[in-house]
Amino acid sequence: MATFPVLSTMANGLSVFRTWMDAVGDNLANLNTVRRTDEAAFQARFVVAEAVDYGNAATPGIGSGSRVAGVAFGSAEGRLVHDPEHPLADEDGMVRLPDIDMATQMTQLIQAQRGYQANLAVVDRARDAYLAALQIGK
Amino acid sequence: MPIGPVAGVSSAAFTPLATLAETASTRGAASTQPSGFGDAVIGALDDLSAAHNTADALATRAATGQLADVHDYTIAATEASLATELTVAVRNKAVEAFTSIMNMPL
Numbered sequence: 001m002a003t004f005p006v007l008s009t010m011a012n013g014l015s016v017f018r019t020w021m022d023a024v025g026d027n028l029a030n031l032n033t034v035r036r037t038d039e040a041a042f043q044a045r046f047v048v049a050e051a052v053d054y055g056n057a058a059t060p061g062i063g064s065g066s067r068v069a070g071v072a073f074g075s076a077e078g079r080l081v082h083d084p085e086h087p088l089a090d091e092d093g094m095v096r097l098p099d100i101d102m103a104t105q106m107t108q109l110i111q112a113q114r115g116y117q118a119n120l121a122v123v124d125r126a127r128d129a130y131l132a133a134l135q136i137g138k
Numbered sequence: 139m140p141i142g143p144v145a146g147v148s149s150a151a152f153t154p155l156a157t158l159a160e161t162a163s164t165r166g167a168a169s170t171q172p173s174g175f176g177d178a179v180i181g182a183l184d185d186l187s188a189a190h191n192t193a194d195a196l197a198t199r200a201a202t203g204q205l206a207d208v209h210d211y212t213i214a215a216t217e218a219s220l221a222t223e224l225t226v227a228v229r230n231k232a233v234e235a236f237t238s239i240m241n242m243p244l
Contacts, residue, residue, distance in 0.1 A: 003185060003217075004217055004220055007216060007217050007220075008213075008217075011207075011209060011213045015209075018209070120209070123216065130220050130224075131220070131223065134223050134224060
């Protein structure tokens with residue numbers, strides 16, 4: 001709605017960070033997804049964000065936040081691990097694990113969480129500001 | 139500082155409700171006509187109604203487990219609440235102005 005443009009802007013931003021958290025969650029959940037060596041490993045998910053700059057009606061030139069442009073995939077090669085006991089192991093005793101680093105994923109999770117919180121903070125401040133504006137002249 | 143006449147207060151400001159309803163139905167086509175206070179109120183009410191409809195639809199989706207983003211609902215509810223506050227503020231100002239005029243000693 002055009003009356004409170006910052007709120008829809010922040011809704012877009014929140015969706016991007018929520019998607020990022022989803023992607024990190026997917027990556028972490030598949031940290032131990034084992035594949036055969038003749039298959040592609042689980043590929044890490046990367047969220048690609050892009051600016052929505054068609055502008056908002058109130059202030060042309062200022063965009064309307066960001067949106068998810070798509071999802072990029074990490075290495076399909078993964079890493080080969082020697083695990084002869086595994087039912088999916090090949091004749092050399094190797095299996096393919098995804099090339100995902102847990103520490104990197106946790107760092108990204110915190111970044112996504114903080115980004116989400118920052119967007120929420122803007123919503124809160126904007127709401128307070130709008131309510132204060134309605135008090136003018138009272 | 140000279141205080142000029144209030145531009146919004148004209149005959150259009152006191153359009154009867156029946157006319158307002160007609161204005162509402164033809165509002166999209168009649169954008170060339172001068173917009174009075176009535177049009178502004180009708181527009182605000184339309185926005186308010188749309189905001190509440192959005193929030194209600196999202197609440198239903200939340201209740202039925204189809205809501206992808208929690209913040210979609212809370213932001214829609216915030217927008218609806220702010221729009222309500224805004225409309226109430228405008229109405230209060232209008233009633234205040236009307237009361238002031240009615241209390242004018244003649």
